[in-house]
Amino acid sequence: AQRVTQPEKLLSVFKGAPVELKCNYSYSGSPELFWYVQYSRQRLQLLLRHISRESIKGFTADLNKGETSFHLKKPFAQEEDSAMYYCALRGNSGGYQKVTFGTGTKLQVIP
Amino acid sequence: EADIYQTPRYLVIGTGKKITLECSQTMGHDKMYWYQQDPGMELHLIHYSYGVNSTEKGDLSSESTVSRIRTEHFPLTLESARPSHTSQYLCASSEREGPVFGPGTRLTVT
Numbered sequence: 001a002q003r004v005t006q007p008e009k010l011l012s013v014f015k016g017a018p019v020e021l022k023c024n025y026s027y028s029g030s031p032e033l034f035w036y037v038q039y040s041r042q043r044l045q046l047l048l049r050h051i052s053r054e055s056i057k058g059f060t061a062d063l064n065k066g067e068t069s070f071h072l073k074k075p076f077a078q079e080e081d082s083a084m085y086y087c088a089l090r091g092n093s094g095g096y097q098k099v100t101f102g103t104g105t106k107l108q109v110i111p
Numbered sequence: 112e113a114d115i116y117q118t119p120r121y122l123v124i125g126t127g128k129k130i131t132l133e134c135s136q137t138m139g140h141d142k143m144y145w146y147q148q149d150p151g152m153e154l155h156l157i158h159y160s161y162g163v164n165s166t167e168k169g170d171l172s173s174e175s176t177v178s179r180i181r182t183e184h185f186p187l188t189l190e191s192a193r194p195s196h197t198s199q200y201l202c203a204s205s206e207r208e209g210p211v212f213g214p215g216t217r218l219t220v221t
Contacts, residue, residue: 036209044154044212046209046211049208049209084151086154088210096159096161098156098169098170099156099203099205099210101146101154101156104151104152104153106151
């Protein structure tokens with residue numbers, strides 16, 4: 001079974017402070033991990049995926065297989081980063097690929 | 112423009128009615144998904160499809176059914192709507208990249 005855990009429902013930080021949104025996963029094989037973002041009244045959109053190892057809007061995430069984590073980080077939070085963030089895992093289950101999402105973390109950046 | 116579309120965007124309907132939520136994508140993706148999400152809450156996978164005539168139930172038990180007769184079309188049907196079905200329904204499709212989501216249908220059953 002595959003599982004994604006985001007321990008924080010809400011994370012409040014001041015503008016300019018560092019941000020770290022936590023994500024832990026449980027999966028027996030080699031997972032593909034993603035971060036999605038949902039701004040107010042907008043559709044859910046892909047922020048980044050671990051395979052591409054890129055930085056999007058200043059966010060980065062490193063897959064740590066030893067700790068089974070894929071935390072999302074940004075050195076200096078901006079007000080426009082306020083949104084819901086979801087960690088997701090794509091893995092094989094019963095011969096099919098499934099994408100499982102965490103419960104989400106609401107990031108609130110205080111001006 | 113390559114995208115994924117859902118109609119209707121909002122639906123308010125009475126108990127016992129049959130409803131179909133439409134989802135279409137123009138990206139040629141084989142894999143399509145339906146998720147259920149209450150506002151600000153987690154997403155629950157309720158159905159997925161790997162191609163034409165392939166459908167599977169997801170992690171969350173749902174009274175809805177789906178069909179995949181054409182690659183681009185993945186409708187979800189509720190034979191008899193109930194207030195417990197009130198939620199947001201998100202359709203998505205994918206290939207190599209992570210799922211691309213539609214705008215969602217917000218369903219309210221009165």
